[in-house]
Amino acid sequence: MSSPPAVCVVDAKTPGNVGTIARAMKNFGFSELLLVDPPELDVDGEAYGFAGQAREDVLPNAETITFDELVERYHTVGFTATTNEDATKHVRYPFSTPAELRDRLADLDAPTALVFGRERIGLTNEEFARIDEICSIPANPEYPVLNLGQAATVALYELRDLALARDQLPAAYDRADEREIEQLYTNVDSLLRAIDYPDGKRPKTVRMVRRVLGRAHPTDREIRTLHGVVRRCTRAAEVAYGDRSPPRNAGDGDR
Template identity: 70%
Template sequence: MSEAPAVAVVDAQTPGNVGTIARAMKNFGFSELLLVDPPELDRDGEAYGYAGQAREDVLPNATEIAFDDLVSGYHTVGLTATTNQNATSHVRYPFSTPAELAEELETVNAPTCLVFGREDNGMTNEELARLDEICAIPASKEYPVLNLGQAATITLYEFRNLAISDTQLPDVERDRASEAEIERLYDQFEDLLAGIGHPEEKRAKSGRMFRRLIGRAHPTDREAVTLLGIVRRATESINRKTESVSQDRD
């Protein structure tokens, strides 16, 4: 990976948690902090009080961003609590642990962002459905809930090899397709589902399955372009046949 992942916090409720995350970022070599609908960060308040040395660079350089722009501009990894969902439910499944995902991302050359949700209930299912991968921290079944600061610190520690400059990186990097190209592939897949008459109530779930599949595959630009072309031609062929049948009936 050529650049350390960015870190995003969605709708943080308290400034102190933003400061805690900034401090963890500083500890483990991360610098790009993105904030979606953040609270006010007063330089004399909790955020800067909890940030430690991150008050000098990470926190004041934080960028406010819309969730839509986050999704379209980065390969997104949503951080969430471990759930009991399985292969029949795709909103929070499948997920990787931070250690597993850190090893995988070492070979991915793409702008990546680790996305943390709200203190009380994380991210909504609708938000998670738009992210590319899910990451969860294994914890005791008796009490698996971590607060936001704990989750961020554990995760960023596991991802430190992607951020600390003197870490030896693999010689081979995966030439991942651009996020714009991959988003076009997702859009075309939606058109294909409509063209083949896939049940409308099942399209969102099928779209999530496809997004998670591509998210784990990290296709190259050539692979994404080729797959996009195949899906587009299939959609166009189906639409032509549908129009032909309609004209014959008329």
């Protein structure tokens, strides 16, 4: 999408929920907040209290519009926890999950609004009849109804790639060089010899170490620290046992 979807909250009763949604918008890169029949949003009240840094921009820039204007200006996606069961009723059917919606909206270049309804009852069937497509968050069949602010948070999290060029996380996971990891297994073998580990069990134990580190995918830093620990153990064993059980290549790990 050329610009991220807008978020529209219809007839919210609780200012705190509007603030929570504004915060989630800012956390996941969205900025255009539309309000239909909003509650009073007092700068000293819960909306601003719950908005975090979105109190600086998303919330004060919110636009109040009518439902008619919403339908006219935007491709609308309505959210509901309770879909129809099958195609015999199509007010709330068919629907997408947020993950499916993300994939489909990615290729779309049109003003789009994600529409969330009032607390408890959500959007009415009359409103859904005028909304273009339906989205539903998969949840517990025994209690699928999320709180308004939490539903919007989950949806915006799942759709974040439509709004964010990148996230805050460092990109590359710098797994250690394979040769450094292999060298550690060799040095562990030497250490086992140095501490007089039973010859018959040694290969099995080295293999176990390989399995543990193989699953953990150690970083460069972690492997260097492990090399240091093995090296010091090997030296201690040399001091303790001297020539009685000479460790072979015990110094290989030194660097």
